[in-house]
Amino acid sequence: MSRRLRRAGSDATMRRMSQPLRPETLALHADAGIEATPDVAPPIHVSTTYVAGNSEGLVYSRSDHPTRRRLEAVLGALEGGHAAVYASGQAAATAALLHLAPRRVAIARGGYHATHYAIEALARFGVEKVPLDAPVGKGDLIWLETPKNPTCELQDIAAHAARARAAGAWLLVDGTFATPVLQQPLALGADLVYHSMTKFLSGHSDALGGVLVAREPKLAEALRAARTLSGAVPGALETWLVLRGVRTLSLRVRQQTATATRLAAFLAPRVARVWHPSLPTHPGYELAQRQMKGPGPMLSIELGSEEAARALPGKLRLFQDATSLGGVESLVEWRRRQDPEAPPALLRLAVGIEDPADLEADLAQALDAVGA
Ligand SMILES: Cc1ncc(COP(=O)(O)O)c(C=O)c1O
Numbered sequence: 001m002s003r004r005l006r007r008a009g010s011d012a013t014m015r016r017m018s019q020p021l022r023p024e025t026l027a028l029h030a031d032a033g034i035e036a037t038p039d040v041a042p043p044i045h046v047s048t049t050y051v052a053g054n055s056e057g058l059v060y061s062r063s064d065h066p067t068r069r070r071l072e073a074v075l076g077a078l079e080g081g082h083a084a085v086y087a088s089g090q091a092a093a094t095a096a097l098l099h100l101a102p103r104r105v106a107i108a109r110g111g112y113h114a115t116h117y118a119i120e121a122l123a124r125f126g127v128e129k130v131p132l133d134a135p136v137g138k139g140d141l142i143w144l145e146t147p148k149n150p151t152c153e154l155q156d157i158a159a160h161a162a163r164a165r166a167a168g169a170w171l172l173v174d175g176t177f178a179t180p181v182l183q184q185p186l187a188l189g190a191d192l193v194y195h196s197m198t199k200f201l202s203g204h205s206d207a208l209g210g211v212l213v214a215r216e217p218k219l220a221e222a223l224r225a226a227r228t229l230s231g232a233v234p235g236a237l238e239t240w241l242v243l244r245g246v247r248t249l250s251l252r253v254r255q256q257t258a259t260a261t262r263l264a265a266f267l268a269p270r271v272a273r274v275w276h277p278s279l280p281t282h283p284g285y286e287l288a289q290r291q292m293k294g295p296g297p298m299l300s301i302e303l304g305s306e307e308a309a310r311a312l313p314g315k316l317r318l319f320q321d322a323t324s325l326g327g328v329e330s331l332v333e334w335r336r337r338q339d340p341e342a343p344p345a346l347l348r349l350a351v352g353i354e355d356p357a358d359l360e361a362d363l364a365q366a367l368d369a370v371g372a
Helices: 003-015 023-029 066-079 088-102 113-120 157-167 215-230 235-246 249-267 285-292 308-314 354-368
Strands: 082-086 104-107 127-129 142-146 170-174 192-196 210-214 273-275 298-304 331-334 346-350
Touching: 003 088, 023 066, 023 249, 066 082, 066 210, 066 235, 082 088, 082 192, 082 215, 082 285, 088 113, 088 170, 088 192, 088 215, 104 113, 104 285, 113 127, 142 157, 142 308, 157 235, 235 249, 249 298, 249 354, 308 346
Parallel strands: 104 127, 104 142, 142 170, 170 192
Antiparallel strands: 082 210, 192 210, 273 298, 298 346, 331 346
């Protein structure tokens, strides 16, 4: 059966249900019928090539791959669009920039530092990075990251979508910190949603990947065709691991958000500043109520001094001192080690799925140990 028919077959399975399926169910069933296999758990396909004329319409794994079809069906369903997956978040970001080929990219300061580097790397092809609110024209790109790394500040997706529409510009939203569980940028008018799959979608700190989800199926088709040429596809194991991880996305993100909210309240009276949209003192508090289904699983704190911030990770027993986020295990990072623009006393906490009381006790003893 061709790729088109397989996708249509899966849509038919969904249509037979009496009501639209909710995200928790789509994460498990949106890829139903894509592969003709009796397996309950998806098989891993390591072959790079396929016998000519096969009934699946498969030719070569750079252009098409059974598990990639399944993962794209699930991620597309979760975002309400059409997905193309990549070898990393950065590969997806670069693919969007190269495919849309904007003259200007409007982006706020801060956020994930390597996104800025990827845009700046295209200056030699005439791409100009401009401030988020600078005028944009037809074919330009407005790039939002919301919530933003590491302070969880929010940007108004619907407002920027209206602005993009009026100008004939594209709107892309990096929703890595929110995940499709808490935020639906396509429904708010974005053209593309971008995630580092390495983070919450995978959820286990064991697979690099990225995804672009387009509102228009034609844009997704064009991105997949361009990806066949660039070759930036995720490997078979990574694709399988993300598909496995995304099945539990909602459970993990809801638990991590609840824990982050509890820790934010616990830390607020104890440290110089807590960055989490659950707190009325956070600049994104109001917008989070409108734009998100929860304040999110990430938080950052600022201590009284850089010295204390650099010392704290060494005193924590459950939070491991490592970069990245979105996995089941809690991580802490003195963010300036990676990002030279991060405030000097800021620590980013990527909350895992450990018992919240244990994490709270760990933070309490570590703050005592550094005298914060
Ligand atoms: C918000 C955000 N976007 C994009 C990326 C890039 O993703 P990757 O590391 O998978 O290339 C990251 C990585 O940390 C990130 O935090």
